[in-house]
Amino acid sequence: MLDQLKENYKGVLEPELLAEMEAIGTTKKIEQGNLLIEIGTMVRSMPIVISGAIKVLREDENGDELLLYFLEEGETCAMTINCCLGNSKSEIRAVTETDVELILIPIYKMEEWMGKYQSWRRFVLDSYHGRLNELLTTIDKIAFLKMDERLLAYLKEKSEVNNELEIFQTHQEIASELHTSRVVVSRLLKKLENKGHIELHRNRIKILDV
DNA sequence: ACATTAAGTGATT
DNA sequence: AATCACTTAATGT
Numbered sequence: 001m002l003d004q005l006k007e008n009y010k011g012v013l014e015p016e017l018l019a020e021m022e023a024i025g026t027t028k029k030i031e032q033g034n035l036l037i038e039i040g041t042m043v044r045s046m047p048i049v050i051s052g053a054i055k056v057l058r059e060d061e062n063g064d065e066l067l068l069y070f071l072e073e074g075e076t077c078a079m080t081i082n083c084c085l086g087n088s089k090s091e092i093r094a095v096t097e098t099d100v101e102l103i104l105i106p107i108y109k110m111e112e113w114m115g116k117y118q119s120w121r122r123f124v125l126d127s128y129h130g131r132l133n134e135l136l137t138t139i140d141k142i143a144f145l146k147m148d149e150r151l152l153a154y155l156k157e158k159s160e161v162n163n164e165l166e167i168f169q170t171h172q173e174i175a176s177e178l179h180t181s182r183v184v185v186s187r188l189l190k191k192l193e194n195k196g197h198i199e200l201h202r203n204r205i206k207i208l209d210v
Numbered sequence: 211a212c213a214t215t216a217a218g219t220g221a222t223t
Numbered sequence: 224a225a226t227c228a229c230t231t232a233a234t235g236t
Binding site: 211212213214215216217218219220221222223 | 224225226227228229230231232233234235236
């Protein structure tokens, strides 16, 4: 299972580092829809996604959610790095979007490698950078796009990370990830359907053209 | 057949 | 774009 990881990083990470990762990291398969990190909890290992996608969510004081971004193959959670280095608790929730394979690196190793391997520092910094950029993109979406545009972007992203032209979600679930109401989502989806972009069914949205 | 849950809609703010 | 109040449709028991 690590072969894929090796393949992806053979140019980027030193062979010795890859060997250590293989020796020390635990690989795990996790089914879709599982909670990986909960808000307010400590994180004791750093996950690197081998395959599949993880969604990262923020929550407000009422318990309403907002989707921040997806983590895909080869990416890692910036929050973990944040937590480990600052020894603080998670500010986000992470849930598997699809079935996921990941490798877990214990945090003490990750600190050790920071000193030992320059390629590791590079990797950690790059992923931090990537996450920050994604965050900015989603801030832009929330601030500058109207709800209908956000919804369209959401549908596109969903179908992309799932590699599926059908989205199996209720309007309510979509609404809460976009932090709006179910009624609004239903109405906008209906408009999209009338324009011939999608096809609506119970618990299922089929994407025709985007 | 009935209950439950998802989705559609007009009216109001 | 949010909320309310209500209807209609789909699905489970």
